[in-house]
Amino acid sequence: MMQEPDRYIYRAPFVVPVSGPVIADGALITEQGKVMAVGRYADLKEAEAELVDYEGHVLAPALVNGHAHLELSHLAALGGEPHSRPGDMPDWIGRLLAARAAATDPEEAADAARYALARLYAGGCGAVIDIGNLPESRALGEGFKTRVSFHLELLGFAQKSQEAAISRLETLPPDLCCTGHAPYSTGVHLLQALKERARRAPCLFPLHVAESADEIELLRSGNGRFRDFLAARGAWDDSFTPPGVGAVVYLDRLGLLDEQTLCVHAVHVTEEEIALLAERGAKVCLCPGSNRYMGVGRAPVPAMLAHGLQPCLGTDSLASNSNLSLWQEMALLREDHPAIAPAEVLAMATQNGARILGIEAERGVIAPGVSSSLLAVECTAQTDDEALEYLTSGGAAIRLEWIE
Secondary structure (H helix, E strand, O other), rough: OOOOEEEEEEEEEEEEOOOOOEEEEEEEEEEOEEEEEEEEEHHOOOOOOOEEOOOOOEEEEEEEEEEEHHHHHHHHHHHOOOOOOOOOHHHHHHHHHHHHHHHHHHHHHHHHHHHHHHHHOOEEEEEEEEOOOOOOHHHHHHHOOOOOEEEEOOOOOOOHHHHHHHHHHOOOOOOOOOOEEEOOEHHHHHHHHHHHHHHHHOEEEEEEOOOOOOOOOOOHOOOHHHHHHHHHHOOOOOOOOOOOOOOHHHHHHHHOOOOEEEEOOOOOOOOOHHHHHHHHOOEEEEOOHHHHHOOOOOHHHHHHHHHHOOOOOOOOOOOOOOOOOHHHHHHHHHHOOOOOOHHHHHHOOHHHHHHHOOOOOOOOOOOOOEOOOEEEEEOOOOHHHHHHHHHOOOHHHHEEEEEO
């Protein structure tokens, strides 16, 4: 029986470390699940290692998905059909809640979530921040190679529902990361209780922020479609005092913005709010595919980059996106913002997400010490620029295999 080699050297026309320039005719050496060296093949080829030649490929880091709701995967029919009222978030949420209430088989929902996770891995995703409403969804990632960082999402806007959620919070396992949903669905006291728990853990604090104009209208005036939506569902009790400001300023006034806060979507933010996010060290996750489906607008990404923010990319759920593909998200982002450099977009789908998760030492880049679970992407590029161009605009055409 042949013994598995201890060391491998993987060579390809281009190696894309993300943390540094593209390496033409590059290579990397791996041993016992770790990258030992990365550089030009000419400099590494004399190493005692089994050669694996990936001619016609680009070697790249595993992708990191900064925002998903695997729990909603069984509601893919919603995301697979056009949104009947683009920009109307309350209408979509109402249809989502109705569809979820009609789906009564929990095992079918769990199977759909596991299948979605398997598809994420097949698409090169090595880690994902997953948001769910059921504590048992924490176990969805068990047995999968994609690392799942699960956060239990609590809601409660009216005073009584906030109190009930805070009481529930005290009964949950202390190692279960918890977060809120959004400023229009999670009241002040609950948001602050959740943030305090996240600080103690410590846990990342992902929150839907400034996703739609409806959200901003509620915060600025206390009126609009979200107020009507909440009132119709008995979730409005006049305990909410409109702050008269945008979502980012509102969260900052509540003491919720810091380096562990991840603002998801961040579409309707002003220049001043972007500067505030940067000042507080808060993080941003962009979801261009979901935003396009929902018709809520485009995030001001160039302004974010100008202020030094380093956003990551997320897919959101199959209920608002037909495809949980970060390759597609990169392509859509570049369509929305063609002036952003391809290398910067690729970093959003890899290194930035890994840094936000605190796993940059093992994921998101190709460097000594990181996991050797990397990607070999089919690509016929002839130059560095062509390789980056293809990786960030290939979308559904991307074909890859995992280097394990």
